[in-house]
Amino acid sequence: MSDRSANEQSARDRSANEQGVGTPGAGVPSAPPGRGPGEDFLDGLERILADAAPTGRRLTRDEIESRRALGARAAEAGHGWRSLVRAHLVAGRENWPRGADPDRVLAVVEQAVDAFADGYERAQRLVVRKEEAARREFIDDLLHGRGDRGQLAARSERFGLRLSRAHAVAVAEGPEKYDETDPVPRQVAADLFARFENRRILFTTKDGRMVCIAPGDQDDVLAHFAKRSYAATGRAQVAIGRSRPGTVGIGHSYEEALNALDVAQRMGLDEPLLRASDLLVFPVLARDRQALVDLVSSTLGPLEQARGGARPLLDTLTAYFDTGCVAASTARRLSLSVRALTYRLARVRTLTGVDPTDPVDRYTLQTAVIGARLLDWPTRPLSSTEAAP
CATH class of the missing domain: 1.10.10.2840 (PucR C-terminal helix-turn-helix domain)
Incomplete structure (x- = not known):
């Protein structure tokens, strides 16, 4: 090999070594490390550690409010609590003030996390309340046939229904009036979703009664709802409306179920399960x-x-x-x-x-x-x- 060829090969080898060619894991330029989950909500924590940890002072009102605001933002962004806590602990370790007393550093981290958690929990409760209010509004519009049909159909996917299918509504009336926070509806809902977790069904309470909406071809869901409602209350009476298509059909099925309960009361019918299709004469x-x-x-x-x-x-x-x-x-x-x-x-x-x-x-x-x-x-x-x- 000539001297010129040897020099060219040596240059190529040096270039390959610099780029990592032939070396597993090498040759990929290391990009600046991205911010991990939750790190976007640590702004100002490094400064607070540097300022407060050496003296062991408590966080000021402005510092606490800044942590609460960041916690609220994290909740609204949908970040999980575990990743956020981990990010705070990592930040505390990486920004540990040199020579600071460990107890003082941990006390500052504790205050920061506590304020952050307060903001996170407040925002999360607000999000849950807004979500529940939207859900209740959707259910009311659905059962009473209010609102634009197209918008109802679009909103229904969010709550687990496909309004292109026919649906039937079952209504359970127990010895007491219930809302969704009461033990009886929670027990019925837990049993229902544990058995039919992959079904597109909706459970709620309205006017003190328990209501279940299910696809019209899934009578086993409504039958199980009736069975569990009776077991949970001791003597609930459940009425099932006829299966009907579309958004308006759900409202009609709901009205049929209510009318069946009213007819049962007037006629002295004490059967635990009533079907509107069997009571059409009334x-x-x-x-x-x-x-x-x-x-x-x-x-x-x-x-x-x-x-x-x-x-x-x-x-x-x-x-x-x-x-x-x-x-x-x-x-x-x-x-x-x-x-x-x-x-x-x-x-x-x-x-x-x-x-x-x-x-x-x-x-x-x-x-x-x-x-x-x-x-x-x-x-x-x-x-x-x-x-x-």
Whole structure:
């Protein structure tokens, strides 16, 4: 090899060595180290350590407020608390004043972290409150069909729903009124999400009741919600509205569930689980309220002429129809003899002109009895129900 070639090869080798070619991990220019998580919120800590640690003085009000402000900024930026504490400890070690008493240095770090944590926690509580307020507003708009549909659909993704699907709503009414901070709703929610953690469901409380929204094809979710609500309260009654599509559909399903609970109360239905689809006859009857009032008034109004008023005979008719018009069963339910029951039925026939034992008359009379229960008659006079919405 010529001297010129040897010199060129030597130059290439020196260049390669300088760039790290052929050396694992070498040759990559070391960029200035970036600031780690949380380091953007340490501004001023080095100066505070240098000024306060040698004398052991307490932090001034301005220094404490500066730490609180940085803590609030860190919370708003979504930084985790662990990384922030670690960043403070690292900064304390790296900026340890030369010759300072360790107890004094740690006391300054403690004050700085404590003030930082105060600001962080305050901001985090504010963020949680704002998030909860936004969630409650979204739920109210959703259940009552308010707001722009497009905006509701966009907001729904944030809270775990896809409004392009059909949804059904279940409402649980317990012996007490609840909000989401009470132990019972928290227990029901924990059980629900533990079992269906990957499902797109929404749990909340509204007007003292527990509410669950789930995709319409996932009846197992709502059935489990009903089961857990009953177990947690001891005697909750749960109504499930029909599955309906779109943003407006959720509001309709919610109203159906509420109406089912109202019908159950009026009709004395004590089943723990009610389905709006099984109770459609009642809203059909109540839809023409004036016609229902007229039916009850003309058919059952004469019962008010009986001794003791209409209530005893109306209760007799209710039990009679509930037992399938079996006299012996009705008598046992009312703690009467069959003879006494027969007398009451005859009295109904005399007053109303309608025979409860006649198959043709029975339909009209039974429909009127159902209407009376829906209108809460005779407890509530028919004159007041006519003006009701």
